[in-house]
Structure formats: structure tokens, C-alpha cells
């Protein structure tokens with residue numbers, strides 16, 4: 211069954227992630243894609259492409275790059291349910307415990323007619339039309355990475371109108387689902403005190419990032435009515451103007 215591995219890893223009585231329905235049919239011509247920024251034991255970006263009723267998934271530790279010189283390691287992980295594609299929130303414990311931000315989404319189209327053949331060959335080219343990622347991309351399978359046993363690929367941007375020397379993860383770090391939200395804002399909607407004693411990562415840069423986000427989320431939660439988003443300035447009618 212397509213989602214067996216996905217379900218085996220998770221306890222849906224403890225995680226807000228969807229259990230999924232693999233029978234869900236792809237909706238029309240446009241295939242959905244998304245990238246979720248996932249702060250767990252390490253910060254990474256999960257690229258998901260709709261195909262065959264599920265989301266094919268790759269974990270990209272450094273995230274996508276618009277620079278065609280960059281080859282970003284992308285470890286293929288278990289297929290995810292289509293419903294996962296809009297998920298943003300907090301996974302309190304268990305597999306993938308941490309904060310998930312919907313960092314980009316949109317549609318994708320394959321650049322060769324037979325997607326399964328391209329995946330088998332390990333040379334998969336596709337076009338993205340998201341808010342942040344656009345244009346032509348490739349996933350090229352490599353000869354394995356360490357002893358993880360997971361198929362590893364390289365995610366590469368083709369040179370086109372949408373490529374360039376821009377670190378898109380730095381330039382556009384926020385959610386596309388909750389405008390203006392960063393990881394701390396997403397945690398603040400849930401239970402910021404959750405990991406006070408036992409965060410999903412305790413050491414290194416990821417441990418520090420968790421400490422910072424937990425502290426920020428707690429401060430946000432403590433002052434829920436402070437600093438509402440700035441309202442657009444009221445436009446004043448020029449003196450003497452008539453309707």
C-alpha cells in the first residue's frame with residue numbers, strides 16, 4: 211500500500227498530521243507541489259510532488275537553491291498523503307517532532323511524458339510554478355549517501371528566467387499559508403511550553419534555534435494582543451476633493 215511506511219512511523223492519536231487517503235484521485239491536470247520547512251532534529255525542507263495519488267517526497271537539508279551551480283542533496287523519503295500538502299503546525303512528539311511551515315506551494319508539470327520511467331532512470335526533470343520556486347528543475351539520483359539506505363538525489367535548478375545567485379531560503383523565509391509567520395509564530399499558535407525540558411534537538415545550531423523559537427513563541431503567547439499587524443493607512447481624501 212502506498213502510505214504504509216508513512217503510517218507506520220506515526221501515531222495519529224498524538225500527531226496532528228493527516229493519516230491520508232491514498233485512494234484520493236489527483237485533481238485534474240495541475241499537479242500539486244509544496245515545500246515544507248521542517249525544524250525537527252535538523253532544519254530541512256521537504257519537497258513534495260503529487261504523483262499517483264500521493265506526494266512523492268524528498269528531504270532537502272539545505273533547501274532549494276536558485277543558483278544553477280548548486281547541487282542540493284535531496285534524500286527521498288516515504289510517500290505522503292495528498293492532504294499533507296497543506297499541513298502547517300506543530301508535531302508535539304514522535305516521528306518528525308518539531309515545527310512545520312508551508313514554505314511554498316503551487317503546481318508542477320513533468321518535462322517528460324513518463325514520470326515513472328524518469329524516476330526509475332534517476333533523471334527527473336520538471337517545471338515548478340509556486341510563489342517562490344518557478345521554472346525548470348532536475349532531480350538526479352546519486353549512488354547513495356552514507357549508510358542511510360535512502361535513495362539520495364541532487365536537486366538542481368536549470369538556468370532559466372527563474373534562476374540566479376539568490377539564496378531563496380534566506381530571501382523568503384516565511385510561510386505562504388499564514389502571511390508573515392515564521393517558525394516561532396507557528397509554534398505560538400500551539401503550545402510553546404511543550405519542549406521546555408525536552409526539545410526535539412538540544413545541541414548544536416538546531417538546539418540553539420529551538421531555544422530561540424521556544425522563547426519567542428512564549429513571549430508572543432504571553433502578549434497575545436500586542437502589536438496587531440499594521441492596518442493599511444487610511445487614505446485621506448485631499449482637502450476640497452469631491453466624490
Ligand code: MN
Pocket residue numbers: 248250254256269306
Ligand atoms: Mn521533514
